[in-house]
Every structure is written in structure tokens, then in C-alpha cells.
Amino acid sequence: MSELTKVLTESELLHNLGKLREGKDSGYSAFYSSQLGGIIKEDSLMVIPFDDHMVHRGHGIFDTAAIANGKVYDLDAHLDRFIISAKNSKLLLPFPKEQMKKIILDTTAISNRRDGSIRYWISSGTGNLGLIPPEDAKPAFFVMIFGGLDYPERYYNEGMKVITTSYPIKPALYAVTKSTNYLPNTLMQLEAKEKGFDNGIFVDSYGNVGEGSNMNTAFVSQDDKLKHPKFDNILSGCTAKRILELAESLIGKGIIKDVNICDISVEEARGSKEMMFIGSSIGVAPIVEWDNKKIGNGKPGPIVFELKKLLSDDIINSKDRLIEVQYT
Ligand SMILES: Cc1ncc(COP(=O)(O)O)c(C=O)c1O
Structure with a gap:
């Protein structure tokens, strides 16, 4: 008889999350989550709840801007397009544009990355596994600072x-x-x-x-x-x-x-x-x-x-x- 599938304790869960990244340089330098209320530097803990609608229904939008020589390039154009994507997707903005911009710049500063990419997302939020989250679900904002895509x-x-x-x-x-x-x-x-x-x-x-x-x-x-x-x-x-x-x-x-x-x-x-x-x-x-x-x-x-x-x-x-x- 095969053993029952394991039920994880909280500490096993944290340990296993760490193991997923062990020995790998993810290049994920800083991650902001409005759901978790701040910036996370430990890459194994850069997580999104499973019932977030971006995860199980794809109800989310994203955009990417570049960091070059310690400066962010063309962020306004990318944020304007991000806001259009949100509108087309019937996603409420979790914050006004200027506040999203500040969070993006703060997360970049904390990451210490002088060159790389900033990717950011809005999801419709958590709370069920249906098509639409509950009425009181809060739209979420995430920002990831990473090395960028590598092309040969x-x-x-x-x-x-x-x-x-x-x-x-x-x-x-x-x-x-x-x-x-x-x-x-x-x-x-x-x-x-x-x-x-x-x-x-x-x-x-x-x-x-x-x-x-x-x-x-x-x-x-x-x-x-x-x-x-x-x-x-x-x-x-x-x-x-x-x-x-x-x-x-x-x-x-x-x-x-x-x-x-x-x-x-x-x-x-x-x-x-x-x-x-x-x-x-x-x-x-x-x-x-x-x-x-x-x-x-x-x-x-x-x-x-x-x-x-x-x-x-x-x-x-x-x-x-x-x-x-x-x-x-
Ligand atoms: C489908 C698609 N087309 C074009 C682009 C190029 O857009 P941008 O120059 O804003 O990166 C992207 C990248 O974001 C894309 O995903």
C-alpha cells in the first residue's frame, strides 16, 4: 500500500518553499505585494495565494519597464498602457497611477539593481475559485525586480x-x-x-x-x-x-x-x-x-x-x- 500524501506543517511548507529555489540564482531581487503589504527580498517567499484570480482564471494584466544604469526608462508610457489594459480587463486600479509609480520606484531602490527589468501586475483579487472574485475582493498590485530576459x-x-x-x-x-x-x-x-x-x-x-x-x-x-x-x-x-x-x-x-x-x-x-x-x-x-x-x-x-x-x-x-x- 502506498503512503498517504503528506500533509505539510507550516515549517515544512516554508522549508519546501526554500528548497524550490535552492542552488538557483532566480535573479528576483525584490518583490512587492499589496496583499502581503510590502516588499519581500527572499525569493522563495515571493508568492501569490492560489485563489488569486490571476492564478486560476488569468484575470490579470502586466507590463514591463527597463532599468538601465540606475534609471528607469519610459515608465510613464508603460504605466499608461498598463492602465488601458486594466480598463479593457474591467480591473479596478489598486492605487492611483502616481502611487503605483512610487511603489515601483521604491521596490527598484530596495532591489539594488542598476540594470534589469521591472514587471508589475494587477489581479482582480482572491476569495473564491469562480470566474469573478467576491464583491469585497481587493484588486492586488505586484512588482517584481529581476534581471530581465536573456537573448543570445x-x-x-x-x-x-x-x-x-x-x-x-x-x-x-x-x-x-x-x-x-x-x-x-x-x-x-x-x-x-x-x-x-x-x-x-x-x-x-x-x-x-x-x-x-x-x-x-x-x-x-x-x-x-x-x-x-x-x-x-x-x-x-x-x-x-x-x-x-x-x-x-x-x-x-x-x-x-x-x-x-x-x-x-x-x-x-x-x-x-x-x-x-x-x-x-x-x-x-x-x-x-x-x-x-x-x-x-x-x-x-x-x-x-x-x-x-x-x-x-x-x-x-x-x-x-x-x-x-x-x-x-
Ligand atoms: C505581444 C507583445 N508585442 C509587443 C511587445 C513590445 O512591447 P514593448 O516595446 O512595450 O516592450 C510586447 C512586450 O511587451 C509583447 O508582449
């Missing part, structure tokens, strides 16, 4: 290879809302990996290019225009939007002819000189092959390089998009 250097030096995913693109409302339902994005990424590619591209029902798993995509046309899909059916990428603004300076220098936000058919996109991914985790990365066909000459191109430089410069020197973290 090869992506930047040699360029990425992508496939058109077989998974359907999200309907517009779900694509523009950064909810914790990333199943299509995850399936696309898994499919690409299984088939030996770096990532996938969603295509809409009209045959227009959408986006990647957690990044936007843009193109340089044969007539040297920087082209980005309209943001109606894809996530309104803060990085892509900023790059499209910064790229205006390349028109004056004669490096590109124009910046267009428009529908881009797959056929047109395949004939581009350059293709790229853009996002706050990947930055700007060239795509050199799509469905085993070369983009341009199959090598990272000069415009991607220029855009990467513009973004790196903005992350370090921007006059109005950096917030100095008050480390103690």
Missing part, C-alpha cells in the same frame, strides 16, 4: 530566423490588452523552437503582418521607408512607438525616406530590405530569414543598426524619459 548575442550579430506561426493571431481587444493570457504567444514561441527557429510571426486574417511573441516587428522597404504595422490589432509597443519617433531624425540625414505606420501584407514584407523585432526586452534585433527565405541579403542591415543606436542612446541620455532611482 547571435540574435544581434547574425540575425534571427522566424516562421509564420500556425496559431491564430489574438482578436484585437486581447492583442491590445497586456493580460496574463499569453497562451497564443507561448504556443507560437514553442512552435518556433520545436521547428528550429528563433521566434514566430502572427499574421492576421487579411494576410497582414502582426507581431512576434513578445515583440513588435518592423521593416525597411525597397524604397527605404521604415514601415510598422498599425497598432489596432497588436500590442501598442512602447519601444516601437518611441523608435518610430526617433527614426524621424534618420530622414533628415537621408538614411531613410519616411516612417510609415500602415497595413503591411506578408507579400510586401517578404520583399523588404530589412526586417526586425522591437521590444523593451529584446531592444532592436535583425531578422534575416523568414520561413527559410532570406530577408534582403540575409544579413543584419544598416538601418537596424542605426535604430539600435538611437534606442541605446535614448535609454542613456533621454531628457524626459528617465527616472533616477533613489538607491539607499
